[in-house]
Amino acid sequence: MGQNFGGRITMRLSTGETFALRGALNLNTAGQTNEAVTNQDGSVDRVGTVKDRRAEISFADKGIDYDALMKADRFNVTLIEEFTGVTHYLTDSFVVGDPQQNRVNGEVTGLSVSAEKYNRSNA
Secondary structure (H helix, E strand, C coil): CCCCCCCCCCEEEECCEEEEEEECCCCEEEEEEEEEEEEECCEEEEEEECCEEEEEEEEEEECCHHHHHHHHHHHHHHHEEECCCCCEEEEEEEEEEEEEECCCCCCCEEEEEEEEEEEEEEE
């Protein structure tokens, strides 16, 4: 059976601030990356590296104070997929990257939310 994707997605911070997302929402929810290392005898080892959970975001520029956003204390992020009924929780988060504002179309890019924990709830 097929699945539903897309539709309206809302991003809300535990501070109460909301963002009007645009374009793709890309999630990196695994807490580890793996790399293959080939030994001189031809055997292959796996090297795991612990990493953060991350959400790559782009959103409409609504006059946010970007200095305050980048310097803010950690917060929790809730991403709600209204069409699919899926909710994503990024806890103990902060914003990383370099905010870039496109003044032609009002889109802000270059930011991600980095989190210590990730949970997903399916409706």
